[in-house]
Amino acid sequence: MIFDRKNIDNDGLITFYKKLLLPRLVEERMLVLLRQGRISKWFSGIGQEAIAIGSTLALEADEYILPMHRNLGVFTSRDIPISRLMAQWQGKASGFTKGRDRSFHFGSQDYRIIGMISHLGPQMALADGIALASKLKGDKKVTLVFTGEGATSEGDFHEALNIAAVWDLPVIFLIENNGYALSTPTSEQYRCARLADKALGYGIEGRRIDGNNVLEVYYNINELARELREYPRPVLVECMTFRMRGHEEASGTKYVPQYLFDQWRLKDPVDCFEKFLLEEQVLRAEWVPYLRNEFTTLIDTEVEKAFKEPDITPHERTEVQNMYRLYNPANRTPSETVTNKRYIDAISDGLKQSMRKYGNLVIMGQDIAEYGGAFKITQGFAEEFGKDRVRNTPICESGIVGTALGLAINGYKALVEMQFADFVSCGFNQIVNNVAKTHYRWGQTADVVIRMPTGAGTGAGPFHSQSNEAWFTKTPGLKVVYPAFPDDAKGLLMSAIDDPNPVMYFEHKYLYRSTSGNVPDGDYYVEIGKARIVRAGTRASIITYGLGVHWAIEYADNHPDVSLEILDLRSLQPWDKEAVVSTVKKTSKVLILHEDTLTGGFGGEIAAYIAEHCFFDLDAPVMRCASLDTAVPMSKALEDQFLAKARLEEAMERLLKY
Structure with missing residues (x-):
């Protein structure tokens, strides 16, 4: 392995070494604890540390990273205390999810890290939303999102890359190609020679780099980040590496040929970089055991600190309340003047007034800009609010719902229009497993409204007529509203947008132009949850x-x-x-x-x-x-x-x- 230090001084190289060494030693400690039965599960990133370390150090501290479960180095490089990480892994109250989720399934605004969910692919669309918010703010920040080579087969991968390409979003999509999706080798996952070549299909740049060379990772990501801050666009980076242990420890590695371990052991990112530093006389041999002992002592202290914390005492009321962000709507007096409006016009009115009230509200959907949406509810919106905030989307419900959540993570309100409520099935996972559970899992506001043109009575058949509200009423974390009259249509929509929790807003297509009524002219709110x-x-x-x-x-x-x-x-x-x-x-x-x-x-x-x-x-x-x-x-x-x-x-x- 050839390391090119370029203009990095000795102290800088030592910093890289320490950042590489710490997560390796933490992992080794976890494996001991696993054998002792003190922890129950571990997803090892041994052999892949250079990717997490190099890419994290290449970004600015306030730029978002969306890692996966083999990226411990992202968390340690952002200086999250090991005791806090251990508390997370052990389900303690001081963990980021307070015992509600495991391993790296959490986020932290303090460290600008947004963790994964078990479904792998959905986090890529979140990166789109975070990057879109940065672009709208003009803050010249990039977003880096990790995925594995296995998840590149998911539709979420395609949708996220396509959205980012069409909207020129400053996202670095980083593939950790470690050869296996659990036990399935790459030969059974895809036929292209290089995953980086998939970038061509989206009209974006693709690079393949040595994922075990920490300096190569650092220079490539740093170079791309500098470019993307000035000239926003997505880039796909494939990092070649190898997983030296099982998918998780219980799965073992019997399905991997021994010769691969022998080959990749020679490319160990920590050992190779340590050897380079010794040869360059940047690191002295006697320092190595000293540094290892220093880190080992720190790790032992931090780990035991977390173990000593008391187990969580369950409180039913707390758990139920924490499914939603606390929201106390202000008492508002409706306008004394009213205008007779059709149901559809009341919805448009409520949406328009909310767009005027919240400068950070972005609406997204198919054909909603110049065309005005399938039912013309947003007609004229693009002219008044601009296409940055009234965004036509590709046909990709999952990707757009994920983008909406990413916008919320980075300080925006988001509203998604499903062309028909039936089509929400294509975005179901993002809604019920990501949007709905985000606040409960790690306290993040999921300020997302999804408008659902619903119902039968128009002869539209099996795919444009369903009343599918029950798909969502059983999902904790979501609010669901379904107005019957024009005044409620406006009032519930404005309340849904005002509410920081995710709301499924059902609007009946048959009522659009068949029902009229008096609607307050100004801002109007109907309390969610009141019959x-x-x-x-x-x-x-x-x-x-x-x-x-x-x-x-x-x-x-x-x-x-x-x-x-x-x-x-x-x-x-x-x-x-x-x-x-x-x-x-x-x-x-x-x-x-x-x-x-x-x-x-x-x-x-x-x-x-x-x-x-x-x-x-x-x-x-x-x-x-x-x-x-x-x-x-x-x-x-x-x-x-x-x-x-x-x-x-x-x-x-x-x-x-x-």
């Missing part, structure tokens, strides 16, 4: 939301002799339990009505709660009226049969007979 009594009554209650509210009103209008109470939930997570209990106690008969399918629909949750908490207040079984347990058909006759409205008369007749 609304649409019509008071005494004989029975219909609990519903979305288009179901209008079906309930139509039924009540057609049966003026029946005193019906209609409760519009408006919010599904959190939902207004007090209002539900109140209407049950008042009428003693309840029908839960929603457009979603019966099985697994959100109505089942409401019914279960009523049965558990209001049993003695009921004069009849809790009944549900929902759509058929089929996909949404396209034919009008079939769609009418599918929708819950077709069975509302019969369901109410059965309820009222009790």
